Amino acid sequence: GESVGLHLPTLSVQEGDNSIINCAYSNSASDYFIWYKQESGKGPQFIIDIRSNMDKRQGQRVTVLLNKTVKHLSLQIAATQPGDSAVYFCAENNAAGGTSYGKLTFGQGTILTVHP
Amino acid sequence: DAGVTQSPTHLIKTRGQQVTLRCSPKSGHDTVSWYQQALGQGPQFIFQYYEEEERQRGNFPDRFSGHQFPNYSSELNVNALLLGDSALYLCASSPPAAKNIQYFGAGTRLSVL
Numbered sequence: 696g697e698s699v700g701l702h703l704p705t706l707s708v709q710e711g712d713n714s715i716i717n718c719a720y721s722n723s724a725s726d727y728f729i730w731y732k733q734e735s736g737k738g739p740q741f742i743i744d745i746r747s748n749m750d751k752r753q754g755q756r757v758t759v760l761l762n763k764t765v766k767h768l769s770l771q772i773a774a775t776q777p778g779d780s781a782v783y784f785c786a787e788n789n790a791a792g793g794t795s796y797g798k799l800t801f802g803q804g805t806i807l808t809v810h811p
Numbered sequence: 812d813a814g815v816t817q818s819p820t821h822l823i824k825t826r827g828q829q830v831t832l833r834c835s836p837k838s839g840h841d842t843v844s845w846y847q848q849a850l851g852q853g854p855q856f857i858f859q860y861y862e863e864e865e866r867q868r869g870n871f872p873d874r875f876s877g878h879q880f881p882n883y884s885s886e887l888n889v890n891a892l893l894l895g896d897s898a899l900y901l902c903a904s905s906p907p908a909a910k911n912i913q914y915f916g917a918g919t920r921l922s923v924l
Contacts (some may be wrong), residue, residue, distance in 0.1 A: 703851055703876065727911050737899050738815070738915035739854065782852050788911040797910030798867045801853030 703782075705806045714772040716805045718785035723766065725787035729799070730759060730770045734781045742770070742783075746790075772807075780809045813838065815904050815916035823922045824892050832887045832919045836839040836904030842866075844913055845877060846901040854901055860885050860908065889921075897923045 720728070721733050726747035731739035745752045745759045745768075751760050758771040768785050786799040816835045836843050842861045846854035851907050856869035860879035879885045883904075889896055899920050903913035 713853075729912075731915075736917070738903075738917045741912075741914060744912070771892050786853075790911050793904075796867075797842065797905065798856045798869065799844075799846075799854075799911065799913060800856070804853050 703804055703806055705808065707808045707810065708775050710723050710775065710777060710809055710811050712775055713776045713789070714779070714809075716770045716772075716783045716807065718768040718770075718802050718805075720766050720768060720785070720787045720800075720802070722787060722789065722800065723763075724789045725800075727788045727790040728759070728761060728768050729786045729788075730757075730768075731784045731786060731801075732779075732781045733784060740786060761762060775807075777809045777811050780807055782806050815840075815902055815914055817900075817902050817916040817919050819919060820917070821920045821922075823924060825924050826892055826894060826922075828890065829890045830892060830894050830921060832889075832900050832902075832921070834885045834887070834902030834904075834916060836841070836883050836885070836902075837914055840904035840906050840914070841883050842905040842907075842910050843879060843883065844903045844905070844910075845885070845887045846903065846915075848899040848901055848918070850898075857887070861910070892923045894923050897921060 729744045730742040733739045743754045760769045784804045784805045785802045817846045818834040827911040845857040848854040859867040863879045874890045903915045
């Protein structure tokens, strides 16, 4: 099945705080996950990805954690800045699944607002 | 190096009309995917083109069709437009042998009146 959110969650933080954005996925066969950032009027921007053989991956100021047991993904942003304000989406795919390879399934998204 | 480019940026149509949206992939990318994003929602996969053929399709009616050209650019066509087709249409391109790594364009905002 697809990951579906009922509402668009929101997260408000102060500049300099750390932010944690969560995502639950539904397809236990998914083995590849991506976080995207979407600013108003723009397309989704790739932030970081992780494969299911890992439980943590770090980038510049961002860390993605994957818990396959509970089908949960999180994005941690360190020292959040006003420029980080956007909608954040997680996306999943079954890269080894053949028929669904390349068909990303997106979550509903989380609105992050960073106050100066 | 240009990223994924889409045209037009905005479009207004009336019910029953037909529309064609265009996408040029990032340099070096050979696969194009199309998504529909309704307001306040995550993108929904429409279909994916590779080697000028539709390879994957989401849950969209046949009114939605596409094409990929030898230079890897792509078109999305929607016939018999409905009010519910109003959305942001996003194109994403992928590098060879990595179809799940997708880079998006800014989208075309389609309004159906």
